[in-house]
Structure formats: C-alpha cells, structure tokens
Amino acid sequence: MSLLAADPAARVSSFNPVAKFAAVLVVTLTLLLSIDPVSAGVTLLLVLALLPWSGLSARMIWLRCWPLLAAAVLASAATVLYGRPSGATYLQWGLLHISDGSLYLALAILLRVLAIALPAIVLLSTTDPTDLADGLSQLLHLPARFVLGGLAGLRLVGLLIEDWRELSLARRARGVADAGRVRRFLGQSFALFVLAIRRGAKLATAMEARGFGAPGARTWARPSVLRRRDGVLVLIAFAVAAASAVVAVTAGTWTFVWAL
Structure with a gap:
C-alpha cells in the first residue's frame, strides 16, 4: 500500500472528507492568528494525544510525517540564526544574530x-480522492467539471512517478544516462512533460466522450x-482550537500576527 493511500482499516479513514477538511481548517485558522509557542504547543500536545485513536500505526505516522519534522527543524534553525533580534544577545557575527527574540520566534515557528x-x-x-471529490461536489456544491478534472489529475500522479522510472530505465538501456547528471535530469524532465501533455489530452477527450463535461x-x-x-x-477540532487560544491568552503569550 502506498504511504499516501487511504488506509480503509484506519478509524480516521471512515470520516467524511468534508468533515476532515473542516476540522483541519478550524485548527489551521486558529494557529494562523497568532505566532506564539503556547497556543501551538497546546494544539500539538492535544493532537498527539488523539493520534492513538486514529487507527494508524506509529510506523505509518512516522513515515508520513518525518519530512514535516525535517522541514520544521530547518525553518526554526534559520530563524534562530537570522530572526528578528530582541532581548539578550548570545551571538552576533555578521548577519548571524542569536538573541532571546530569535530563540522565542524559532520555538514558536517549530x-x-x-x-x-x-x-x-x-x-x-x-482520504480517498474519489470520496473527497464526491463530498466537494455533493455537500459543498463545487462545480462538478472542476472537481472531476482535479480528481483525474490527482489520479495521474502515480502514473507520472511510474513514467519517470520507466524513462530512467529506457535511457539507461540506450546508453544516454551514463554521464551528465544535470543534463540527464533536464532531458528526462522534458520527456516526462511531453508525455504528461499527451496523456492529459487523451484523458480529456475520453472524459468528454463519456459526458463528464455535459451541462445540467x-x-x-x-x-x-x-x-x-x-x-x-x-x-473536537473546535475544542482543540479553543483550548489553545484560551491557554495562550491566559498565559499572556497570544500575539496577533499583524501586531508583530
């Protein structure tokens, strides 16, 4: 099973995609209102506490989330070195300026x-892409032509990965992939781009022939x-968002983003 495929055995997979999207939106919008470590920390602790009820194994969660952890660490490290200085200064060398303000902001961003x-x-x-498309069209009443086109494009992502692998093997078999890594990457990317356009044109024609673009x-x-x-x-999403905001306001760390 692909790491990004919906696991039908997981409890979280049984929820309606629209409800899952709404839950993510509630938590995200609340955290986007303020940059402080308290509200984000409370939300993170509550989410981690709820993970055992998701039905996903620890290994599956780690495989899906480790790129996120790496990106968060890199972003916070850059903020420590180049963030807005304030308070006590611990290191200053050229553009590098580590201070209380940069450390606080780095923790908040992480x-x-x-x-x-x-x-x-x-x-x-x-979330299964087909279930998401059904929910967006039937419950949120988004245009069916737009939703089905996006669904078809999403279904082709796996084919693009397979096409890239087959192109690599074919070029290596012809002896044109032995040297020049950058040149090989650019040539193979262009070939994949042409192949994607051809497949997209054929898919659009097939969908029109089957009435996907019909009015009514x-x-x-x-x-x-x-x-x-x-x-x-x-x-639950509203409760998590409310708890994070209340704790941050009570602790006096809640800072609206436009006040920074």
Whole structure:
C-alpha cells in the first residue's frame, strides 16, 4: 500500500472528507492568528494525544510525517540564526544574530509548523480522492467539471512517478544516462512533460466522450453524507482550537500576527 493511500482499516479513514477538511481548517485558522509557542504547543500536545485513536500505526505516522519534522527543524534553525533580534544577545557575527527574540520566534515557528501540518497529514492523507471529490461536489456544491478534472489529475500522479522510472530505465538501456547528471535530469524532465501533455489530452477527450463535461444536473454513483461522528470530529477540532487560544491568552503569550 502506498504511504499516501487511504488506509480503509484506519478509524480516521471512515470520516467524511468534508468533515476532515473542516476540522483541519478550524485548527489551521486558529494557529494562523497568532505566532506564539503556547497556543501551538497546546494544539500539538492535544493532537498527539488523539493520534492513538486514529487507527494508524506509529510506523505509518512516522513515515508520513518525518519530512514535516525535517522541514520544521530547518525553518526554526534559520530563524534562530537570522530572526528578528530582541532581548539578550548570545551571538552576533555578521548577519548571524542569536538573541532571546530569535530563540522565542524559532520555538514558536517549530511548534506552529508541526501543529498545523500534523493533523492535516493524518486526516487528509487518509482520504480517498474519489470520496473527497464526491463530498466537494455533493455537500459543498463545487462545480462538478472542476472537481472531476482535479480528481483525474490527482489520479495521474502515480502514473507520472511510474513514467519517470520507466524513462530512467529506457535511457539507461540506450546508453544516454551514463554521464551528465544535470543534463540527464533536464532531458528526462522534458520527456516526462511531453508525455504528461499527451496523456492529459487523451484523458480529456475520453472524459468528454463519456459526458463528464455535459451541462445540467449530474448524478453520482456514491452518495456523500454527513453522519454524527463527522460532527463529533468537527467539535473536537473546535475544542482543540479553543483550548489553545484560551491557554495562550491566559498565559499572556497570544500575539496577533499583524501586531508583530
């Protein structure tokens, strides 16, 4: 099973994609209002506490989230070295300026990135693209032509990865991939680009022939409905967001982004 494929055995996969999207949006918007370590830390702790109920194994969560952790550490490290100086200064050398302000901001960014991305990865990466398209069209009433086009494009991502691998093997078999790594990458990227355009044109023609772009009301093979557990998921997201904001305001660390 692909690491980004929805695991049907996981509990979190059974929620409606629209409810999962709404839950992620609630948590994200709350954290985007303030840059402080307290609100992000509270959200991260609550999300980590809820992970055992997601139905995903620790190994699967780690494989999906380790790039996020690496990106958060790099972002915070850059903030430590080049962040806005304030308070006591610990090191200053050229452009490098490590101070209380840069350390505080780096911690806030580290926790903020993890708190925003972790629930998004867990919830949205366990969502089947077809179920998401059904929910967006039937519940949110987005244009079916736009939703189905996006779904078709998303389904082709796996094919592009396979095409890249086959192009690499074919070029190596012809002896044109033995030297010049940069030149090989550029040539292979152009070949993949041409192949993607051809496949996209054929797919668009096939979808038009099957009536995907026809005017009028559209029928759906699988109805998308919201259940009670979907409402519980959204309420949990509101509770997590409210708890993080209340704790940050009580601690006096809540700082609106436009006040920075």
